[in-house]
Amino acid sequence: MRFLISGCLLLLCITGIAQPHTFTLKGKIGSLEAPAKLYLRYSINKTPHIDSVTLKRGVFQFTGKTDDPVPASLLLSRNGKPIQWPYDELMFYIDAGTLLINSRDSIKNAIVAGSTVNEEFRQYNRLMASIQSGESPYQTLKHEAAAVNRKFVIEHPASLISLTAIRFMSNDADTLPVFDSLLVLFNGLDKQLQAGKKGQELYASLQKKRRLLPGMTAPDFLQPDSTGKPFSLSSLRGRYVLLDFWASWCKPCRAANKELVKLYAKYQGKNFTMLGVSVDTKRDAWLKAVSDDQLPWLQLCDLQKDNAAAILYQIYGVPTTYLLDPSGTIIARNIHGKALEEMLAQLPLM
Known part of the structure; x- marks a missing residue:
């Protein structure tokens, strides 16, 4: 989790x-x-x-x-x-x-x-509750939820709950065709809803998320390393890169670090590396975790409450990873454990 x-x-x-x-x-x-x-x-x-x-x-x-x-x-x-x-x-x-x-x-x-909005919200929750079953496979539930969300948006183009529904769908849209269908859905909303502040905020968020899908070029950023020296993601072009967002206080992150250390050792010397970006705000806690977990790859952190790179990459939870190819193109997002091992094994890491 x-x-x-x-x-x-x-x-x-x-x-x-x-x-x-x-x-x-x-x-x-x-x-x-x-x-x-x-x-x-x-x-x-x-x-x-x-x-x-x-x-x-x-x-x-x-x-x-x-x-x-x-x-x-x-x-x-x-x-x-x-x-x-x-x-x-x-x-x-x-x-x-x-x-x-x-x-x-x-x-x-x-x-x-x-309140009209609360009546619409009650209708929406009733529809979503009808598909919540622990017996159904995750992918089945995911597709059913998307169908319900899409139907609600089409039937309620002027409802602010439709903005919620589109945002929910965008969290699971992992290919460009699927994501672009959400932009079409957004364009079908009431023009006043689209033009409102929150409509525009959602549209901007969709555009940012689209730039982070597999097949897109990973956005570049500059952050200080542990010595305070600025380092850019683009300087790693020419190698496969696992971009790992994590934090010292995140227990799942610390557990994942143990597996990442093994993977790093396995592919050390090949055209593969890792880049850690911590969302910590306390320098001592960050560097202690790096030392305790014996992380040999480069670590960055701006120590700000809202980490600039995390905002750029729409990070709402850690650990979150992005796998990039030598040209800086995103191959996969949020890939961990065995799935990451299997993907690395298939790449031409010479």
């Missing part, structure tokens, strides 16, 4: 002219009394907001301001203590005006009334 850099709701919102509007969330969850608490989490302009209320006879109310509909979640703590897994959680959209949220028992079963 890949270690997520940060947790986030995979939802989008559309914005027109940014004018703050008051929202009110009110409702009732059974007849719960103190110490039961309800927590509200959402983000506006990348600024997280967390609020809470203690329930009285199940009743609660939140108020605030938002520019547009924004994704949010309500989490119920029956004992009033900090939220712990498994969560009793409702995901929905905060919207201007008043939303009514009611349930007889738990927040996850609550119904949200008073």
Whole structure:
């Protein structure tokens, strides 16, 4: 399992002219009394907001301001203590005006009334839930999910949930033809939705993701090595390169390092190398991990909260790898373990 850099709701919102509007969330969850608490989490302009209320006879109310509909979640703590897994959680959209949220028992079963976007979101979730089966192979579920997403977008061209659906599909689109079909789907959306801030953000994201597909030239970047000397990815042209994004605090990364060390030793001296890019922000922790794991290949890190190379390569979780050919063309993305070994064995590594 890949270690997520940060947790986030995979939802989008559309914005027109940014004018703050008051929202009110009110409702009732059974007849719960103190110490039961309800927590509200959402983000506006990348600024997280967390609020809470203690329930009285199940009743609660939140108020605030938002520019547009924004994704949010309500989490119920029956004992009033900090939220712990498994969560009793409702995901929905905060919207201007008043939303009514009611349930007889738990927040996850609550119904949200008073908002078109939440009605569309409920329809979307109902469709996606119909295909969730642990008995089906992953690829089958993947294709079924893509079909449901595509159908929803075609039937709801003006819904901001369609932006969410396209983004979800883009995460699994691993060939140029499949990806380009998503651009066609985007172009079929309502023109106002396309032109809105979030529509344009999605379009820009799609363009960036397209440049990272197999067959495309890997974007070049410059980052300092452990001595502070700048190093460019393009300077490795002429060799096959495994570009590895990782972090000292990522346990799956550290486990993968052991296997990468073996592969590096096996192909050392051939036209193959590795380049590590750490998303660490603490120099000592980064260099200690390099030393402890005995990583002999070049390591880069800009020590910034948002690593520039990671942003360029749309890295949302580590470890993430890219395999490049001598011309700098991407051969594969996120290839690990046995699959990586088998691919390297087939390459002309002289």
